[in-house]
Amino acid sequence: MPGNKMPTIYDIAKEAGVSYSTVSRTLSGFEFVKESTREKVLAASQKLGYVPNQQARSLAGGPSNLIGVLVPTLSNEYITQIIHGIDDELTKSNYNLILYTTNRHQGKEATYAAAIMNGAADALLLVAPLITDPYLDVLREQNFPYVLIDQADQSDQSTAVNTTNRKGAYEATHHLIRLGHRRIGFIAGLPQLNSAIERFSGYKAALADYDLPFCEEYVALGKFTSGNGYAAAQQLLDMPTPPTAIFAANDLSAFGVLEAIREHRLRIPEDISLVGFDDIPQAAMVYPKLTTIRQPLHQMGHEGVKLILEMLADPAMELRRITLDTQLIVRDSCAPPRA
Amino acid sequence: MPGNKMPTIYDIAKEAGVSYSTVSRTLSGFEFVKESTREKVLAASQKLGYVPNQQARSLAGGPSNLIGVLVPTLSNEYITQIIHGIDDELTKSNYNLILYTTNRHQGKEATYAAAIMNGAADALLLVAPLITDPYLDVLREQNFPYVLIDQADQSDQSTAVNTTNRKGAYEATHHLIRLGHRRIGFIAGLPQLNSAIERFSGYKAALADYDLPFCEEYVALGKFTSGNGYAAAQQLLDMPTPPTAIFAANDLSAFGVLEAIREHRLRIPEDISLVGFDDIPQAAMVYPKLTTIRQPLHQMGHEGVKLILEMLADPAMELRRITLDTQLIVRDSCAPPRA
DNA sequence: ATGAAAGCGCTAACAT
């Protein structure tokens, strides 16, 4: 390790002529310090260029001032937008962010969560985790502050930020139905994720409400990635009677669908309509611009941070659940079916 | 703080019937431990669900197994792609990532760097920092491992990963010249950044090589953001004799240019040509698809991590500098000027 | 090969 010769509170104590516990108290914002000593300490710490050692602070029972953020991957703009929102909000506080990428690996999630509980961070933000309920139980038992972003636990015992996934999917499907489509394909997301389940449910509900049959064959697994979305679309397009419209459970898989459609030499929206979900920035940039369901990604990050900060301030805070609204964004990828 | 009741090496020691220093040695991979005791210790730690406390480990002189990554912002896909590359490579090691966002705030960079040197992380990856040389001197004096990604220091004393910015900008400009353009505007980047300076220099060099006059008025400041790129383009397009082509110093500002051009009711590439720099994923998604200079963003992250890992393994490693190649990606945003 | 003891920099009782 590097030859760290950073000043410690002990050095400051000497410099200021006080005991080092006084320094500690002053620096960690303790009230009852005489104004004159406080000034002496501050001056000394300034002079020596003191920077607190977070490890020591946290080891001794203080806060680490770190918020752990657990994300499945960095390859989906949907995630990075949420992280961006988290970071924005965190910037206003004096917390820093420690990022754990699990690559959708459950074992890693558990390991990371353990490390975090073990003092690495003061709280945990779980973004669309695959994490299983037992693990959340551990966090709760330890009374460790955490919030779920875009995921729910079965037992409904976690503070969480979600969006109206079911309603959004319903609207997406309804939009297509309203345009006159009757054969609507669905590219499903990762079945372990609550959002995927709800979107599927919204899709089915809309079909039912408008008396359209639900066909298992019109559902293909896109797993929220563009590659799988592509493959799933191929599957649908190769059917004898392919759908005239496709609703993809997220934008990323919609991009894969786009590619598959193009390869089939079909035009969007003339030959086939497409709706996505998320409204990541690229959705407005692809050609044709994607009609999609907007999730307030940044805001999801904001709200998550606000909740966690509240929990940190009030450990006894009661369970909270925030549901943000989604919104249909009509762009250029939908039209009535061909006559 | 939460009621952490995580097992410590002391608990393992009891369980395994050895002293806790033996546990420490076993767990931190010390060689001279009898095979049988090693097994006992490992079994006990397994049984108790032991997770090492990084704070304590690092405080006691061990590594934190954390790599600090300092980025200016999360709002540019160019940055998130590099982070993605860093993360990929880090995932293969047993290091985790602690992310510091400075929002281009110099004071923060200094504070963060100090915190990091103070034990928060074992090494530092600086992505396009605005950080000033004196600060890098401190890192070097303390012999703290760091690498610069996409930035160079004046004194050329830092291990760094860069790309052929000047050559790339030259090619971009040359591409436009070859198409027949003679009035080529330039949207400049943040002048504090080396990459911005080199791209500007490449632009000028190409003009000079092909006997085109360099006009100050054809240069506008885009600062690498889409908003400023938009404003800069407005400025160029409102000139009495506007350029017939624009080279934007990065894709993000090119997107701003795109918008400005659209508002001027001009078509790309028929009325005006546009080239970007970076090749972020959106570049291929906008309409028309953007011709640009590709930087191997992921790879920049990979190489940075590889370098830092080498430095960690060999503290005496000599200075290294890696320069990755850029590449002209021709898409749909350029054409010969109107006759 | 393993145990004992010291100490990393700090916070938090416990004193006074």
Place this chain on the structure above:
DNA sequence: ATGTTAGCGCTTTCAT
């Protein structure tokens, strides 16, 4: 209001 004393969980001499 401030000084004294223990640790937090671990690595690392120094013994044996």
